[in-house]
Amino acid sequence: MTTSFPMNDGNSAYSYFNNSQPQKELIDASKDMVRDAIIGKLDVEVMLSSSHTFRIIELGCSIGPNTFHAMQHVVDVVKEKYHNIILELQVFFSDHVENDFNTLFRSLPIDRSYYASGVPGSFHGRLFPTRSIHFAHSSCAIHWLSKVPKELLDEKSPTWNKGLIHYGTSNIDVVNAYIAQFEKDMEIFFNARAEEIVPGGMMVFISPFSSYIRLVEFFGSSLMDLVNEGKLDESLVDSFNLPMYFPSPQDMTKVVEKNGCFSIEFMELAYPKSKFVDETDAKTFIINLRAVLEGLLINHFGSKIAEEVCARTLLKSEEISTWMKANGGKSCQLFVALKRK
């Protein structure tokens, strides 16, 4: 069974709903690429069935509002492409069963021009009937692994990730353990999508890359601060690792080729508009990461430690800002457009 890691739910101060601006910028930065994919590459026969329904899926939709923004763009471009056909659009918002679908549904745009549906379940598995989907979209989601590679917890192994919570500053064995898990997960992911997506249908991924990897380690260093102050047992940090791997273009090529059912139409590393260089930008980014990671932290360390770690990481905003500047001040994203052969 897959473990799920929902974003902070509801609509409160640290909810994902109110702290997802960086993810919105990733989506905005990819708008032209999504458009190029649909207008230039999508090649499905939408007249096949008696109902002229074009079906779109969002994999890892979370609770909004970014997913509505992304889906409206896809819907608009699809309508533009098929302007000479009376087309009905159906959007399936999918995420783990633990996702807060109530918040998602209650914030669906009233003036939407598509039929909306929610699909609970892991994208590391089948979610839709065979050949029923024309376009799949996934933003800031495929980097979530189905689980933490278990060898990271083995004290006797070179993959033991002592004192760290991710692979950002780890040894190559740890990195390889993460890559192996990503490849295993993506094999299942691609097998499922290959069944679900019609020939000529497309799938686009927008995934954070580069600086994002290091940023999560600032939460790790806050945890280690608590260990050094004697407020937290180090074994608890050693047994905690984030279940996320940010794929490189090379990783992506490898998993796509292994599956064999999709062609890479285009793939590029891009930079969203914002730069996150000053201290205020860094704070925004840390609060956003909090909305993403807090559930995981609470689950492992309890809510008191989780709260403390988030607060301490926020105090590092100056350090983080300095580090961001030294690293070009830009957050980088991977964009991939794939076509079902």
Add this chain to the structure above:
Amino acid sequence: MTTSFPMNDGNSAYSYFNNSQPQKELIDASKDMVRDAIIGKLDVEVMLSSSHTFRIIELGCSIGPNTFHAMQHVVDVVKEKYHNIILELQVFFSDHVENDFNTLFRSLPIDRSYYASGVPGSFHGRLFPTRSIHFAHSSCAIHWLSKVPKELLDEKSPTWNKGLIHYGTSNIDVVNAYIAQFEKDMEIFFNARAEEIVPGGMMVFISPFSSYIRLVEFFGSSLMDLVNEGKLDESLVDSFNLPMYFPSPQDMTKVVEKNGCFSIEFMELAYPKSKFVDETDAKTFIINLRAVLEGLLINHFGSKIAEEVCARTLLKSEEISTWMKANGGKSCQLFVALKRK
């Protein structure tokens, strides 16, 4: 805009999830009829599209578990009918956007043999693409009106429903106001379903009838007890009416004929297995009604009065039991199977 009246959410003592046994018995009593409809009457060409997907909708699914029970039965019978075709089944669980879909999704059967999806929105309107649905099922739901007929609140009208909360013991003008609202709602309902359901596709309704009508008035008499004790202002009771009308076979025939797109394949009044005659049965029934009505009561009277009304109605279980016995001790249901022409 339609108003929504969700069942008590979550999984607590008075939740609908834990208090929906009477509705389960309605579903059980209709199993053979659902089977006869699918095996004997359903006539859809499931091979039309490139994906062999049979799509089922549940209208007014609430939060479970009854809806899973009903859908599994439909899925099993459809598979039996089309045993010579490799068929994939997709079930869309639909209810108002205020419905607790989180609870619904988290209790989906793990071993289900269909793709599950949730669709938020009122069935008094379009929910699905044109000609995309093969079978529609609705149990204990179509009696919910989109709103209370406003003339019930007009002191100067013969339809003023003074001192009552429903039409069970009301004058004929009140009854007619309810019927008129039901007909208006069903016109919209049938227009939507006529677009969504494929030719030869079917729709079945299971709706409580008869004794159920009077039972809700026991909640009304508890409210009037509070008025008579000076604890509640009568105008608050006068301005409260339940938005539900339990259609008779004649009502159903009329709305189906007005729409003209469906044929009535069979329609009958049936009796579920249980009799609800002794005091314990009556208590079960009152607690079930509480799970259904409490949200409406809280919304109008506040949670303190709502709690008091529910508690007082429970104390009337002996009186209710006596009344049930006098009325044959049976709860009656209307079953209708319709086919899209």
